[in-house]
Every structure is written in structure tokens, then in C-alpha cells.
Amino acid sequence: MARPVSAFRCTECGWTTAKWAGRCAECQQWGTVVDVAEQTGIVRSLSAVAPTASRAARPIGEVDTEDAAHRPSGIAEFDRVLGGGIVAGAAILLSGEPGVGKSTLLLEVAARVAGTGRRVLYVSAEESTAQVRLRAGRTGALHDELFLAAETDLATILGQVDQVSPELLIVDSVQTVSSSLSDGLPGQPSQVREVASTLIRVAKERQLPVLLVGHVTKDGSIAGPRLLEHLVDVVCQFEGDRQTALRFVRALKNRFGPTDEVGCFEMTGDGIAEVPDPSGLFLSRSRTAVSGTCVTVALEGRRALPVEVQALVVSTKAPQPRRVVNGVDPSRVAMILAVLERRAGLRQLGEHDVYVSTVGGVRLIEPGADLAIAVAIASAMRDRAVPHELAAFGEISLAGEVRPVTSARQRHSEARRLGYTTILDVEAGTVHAAVERAMIASRSSRERELDAAF
Numbered sequence: 001m002a003r004p005v006s007a008f009r010c011t012e013c014g015w016t017t018a019k020w021a022g023r024c025a026e027c028q029q030w031g032t033v034v035d036v037a038e039q040t041g042i043v044r045s046l047s048a049v050a051p052t053a054s055r056a057a058r059p060i061g062e063v064d065t066e067d068a069a070h071r072p073s074g075i076a077e078f079d080r081v082l083g084g085g086i087v088a089g090a091a092i093l094l095s096g097e098p099g100v101g102k103s104t105l106l107l108e109v110a111a112r113v114a115g116t117g118r119r120v121l122y123v124s125a126e127e128s129t130a131q132v133r134l135r136a137g138r139t140g141a142l143h144d145e146l147f148l149a150a151e152t153d154l155a156t157i158l159g160q161v162d163q164v165s166p167e168l169l170i171v172d173s174v175q176t177v178s179s180s181l182s183d184g185l186p187g188q189p190s191q192v193r194e195v196a197s198t199l200i201r202v203a204k205e206r207q208l209p210v211l212l213v214g215h216v217t218k219d220g221s222i223a224g225p226r227l228l229e230h231l232v233d234v235v236c237q238f239e240g241d242r243q244t245a246l247r248f249v250r251a252l253k254n255r256f257g258p259t260d261e262v263g264c265f266e267m268t269g270d271g272i273a274e275v276p277d278p279s280g281l282f283l284s285r286s287r288t289a290v291s292g293t294c295v296t297v298a299l300e301g302r303r304a305l306p307v308e309v310q311a312l313v314v315s316t317k318a319p320q321p322r323r324v325v326n327g328v329d330p331s332r333v334a335m336i337l338a339v340l341e342r343r344a345g346l347r348q349l350g351e352h353d354v355y356v357s358t359v360g361g362v363r364l365i366e367p368g369a370d371l372a373i374a375v376a377i378a379s380a381m382r383d384r385a386v387p388h389e390l391a392a393f394g395e396i397s398l399a400g401e402v403r404p405v406t407s408a409r410q411r412h413s414e415a416r417r418l419g420y421t422t423i424l425d426v427e428a429g430t431v432h433a434a435v436e437r438a439m440i441a442s443r444s445s446r447e448r449e450l451d452a453a454f
Helices: 076-082 102-115 129-139 154-164 189-206 227-231 330-343 347-351 367-382 408-417 431-453
Strands: 005-010 033-038 091-096 120-124 146-149 168-172 210-214 234-240 246-254 262-268 271-274 293-300 303-315 323-326 352-358 390-392 422-424
Touching (some): 076 234, 076 246, 091 189, 091 227, 102 129, 102 146, 120 154, 129 146, 146 154, 293 408, 303 408, 330 352, 330 367, 347 367, 352 367, 367 431
Parallel strands (some): 120 146, 120 168, 168 210
Antiparallel strands (some): 246 262, 262 271, 293 303, 303 352
């Protein structure tokens, strides 16, 4: 019989070593290498087990899909991200920064689902039942079919599921629940893996949808083992800036629908509210034309949103002019400034401070906003206001060309729907031609205003 050999194994990826190490050499995780006893020299064999009649393989055309139908949660924006609703037996992971509103959103989902007559169990592992009850009373999320429990032990949570028999289970959060079958503190990879796999197994066996809240690390990724994202069916990310009330829910993974949908919400004093048409959130409310502004149509998932870009150009005598941006990529703004100076004839930009910002705190990361940024900077440089009915979108190359962007037809349709009659896009050809067209439209708009005044 082989002698047991003392070895060390990483609980995260399974890497083994003869000597203990504080950091795994394979997955680079700290504190995951533990002492295990492995039997070497033994050949293990696995015997085949005959499947039962209910689990026997069938032709794919005979598989019943009724249980995989979407059931609306009562929040249209959340259902949009999920692909139409919550599927029975689905495991959904919702992650986000601390304080962004994850618990508030899921409490609202629980109340809406309970309002349809389906029983919901909300397990809070971070707050007491009294704290959750106070929030539910403030947001109007009280219902007789909504059951609340404050538990951190996995076995007790499973006992609560047996006792309540819910049709929806919400666990807030998976990193604070622990199992006695696994070593380590709550939140460690082994504990998160054990808790998540057990809850997902219960969800599949009972056709019980489970909503899990996940913490994020300081770099924005989901805390715990990467296996957690592979186990669940849907991974949603809750995004938002604490300085603004706007929140976005994105689907990073979805086995039941698309992954390019975005749900828009707004945090209010009474909880979280849906924003089905956020078209006016990123536009200034000034009725008079001001130089240095231009509207672009950005894409958030499949949704086209008009966003106003503002620029301010101020002369300076400093040896290095300032370049201050907010809501846009600094490197792309620097590239656009170089193209404007070289290709569009704005020779004196190197002697001015340039400030570029977006309205409403939205962040533009796609290159489709390049043309609007360029028009706004040129408008501020020449002190000519772009008319309100003008919108621009297009990518700018280093050669000064305006390149096409994705979903151009959808952007056109949204701009026309909102009343933008003049659209600058790839048909302008070059950034120089686009800027000149914007300036001509500015003069025409100014002449019409003067005619109307007299």
C-alpha cells in the first residue's frame, strides 16, 4: 500500500507543491495553498451508473421547454437585461460597487414578484431583519408573500427554503454565507465555491430561481473564484456614479438572452425607479445656443442615447496648456486635438487650455463620439454656437477621416425621433469638412434667429 505523502494544494486552481507557499504560483492568489494528504500509487476506477427514466437522454426535439420560459419580474428594465424575465431554476449573480443600490434593486424585485402571488424568500446575510424592514417600508416594498430572514449559515438557509417553499430565493450576499462542510472564513474561495455550488444545485433540482449578490474587488472584478461566474447562468453588473442618481444594469453573461442590453434606473428618496426613456438625462436644459456644445448619439447596449458634449477653450500663457476631461477618454481627446490642429486648420489649439465634459455624468468610451467632441472643441475655439437641431457621430482617424460606426441606422432613427434634422456622420468625409458644415449651420441658425427677432 502506498504511503501517504504530505503535499500542499491550492484551493483555487488545484496547483500542488511539495512545500508550502503563501501565494499560488499558478493563479497568483494569496492564502489559498493548504496542506492536504494525497494517496499516490493508487489507481482509482469509476463504475458506470445507469440513468433513471426521467434523466435518460432524449432527442433534442422532444425536450420540453415550458420550464425554461421567462416570467416577468415586474420591473421592465430588469427584465430587458435578463432577456424577458426570470427563468425557473436560473442562478443570477448581481455584482456592483458598495452602496450602488444592489440590495435596494433586489428588494424591489422581491416585492414586485410577491405582488404577483409568488412567494419570495429574501435572505440577508449582511443586515438584520429590522434594517431590511425599515428600507422596505421606505421604498414601499412590503407584501405578505415576501418572507425575510437574516442568516449566514448555508444549512440554516436551506432549512428556511424547506420551511417557506418560495418560488424565488434572494441571497444577499454570497460572500458572507459560510458552510460547515468547507474550511476557511466566509468570502474565501473555498467557501464561496461551496456555497454557490450548493445553492445552484438546489435551484436546478427544485426549479427555484436564485438571485445572488456578489461583492467586487477594488479593481472592479467579482470577488471570489472565477468559477463562480462559470457556475451561474446570468452575470449582471450594477454600475453607477455616487455623485449622480443614474444607475445601469448590464448583462456580462446570459444563457437565456442577449448580453448587449442595458437597463436604466434612477435612485430616488423612495427607492429605485425605472427610466424607460433616458433621452433627456444627458442634455443640458439651456434654450439659448452656446458655443462649445454638440450632441452625439451613443449606444448603451442596444439602446441609443443622445449625449451632449461640452468643450471650453481658454487662452493661456503657460508653457504646457491644460487638458482636463470628464466623462470621455483623455487619450482620445488628445488625439482629436492633434487631428484638429493638423488636419482641420485649428493651428492655435496648442496655445489654449481645453476642457471637455459630458452632461449628466455619463461616460463615453466608444469612438463614435469622436466627431461630436471635435465639433464641440471647434465651436468653442471659434466661439460659434452649434444649432440645437444638429447631432454628430463618427470615429476620427489620424488621417482626418470620419469613419463609420456600428448601428448607424439606429442612431439616425433616434436622432430623427428627437428632432435633430442636421446630422453629421461618415458622409462628411473628413473632420475638416464636418467642422465647416457645423460652422455653416451655425451661421444659418444665427441668421434665422436675427430674422425672427426683427
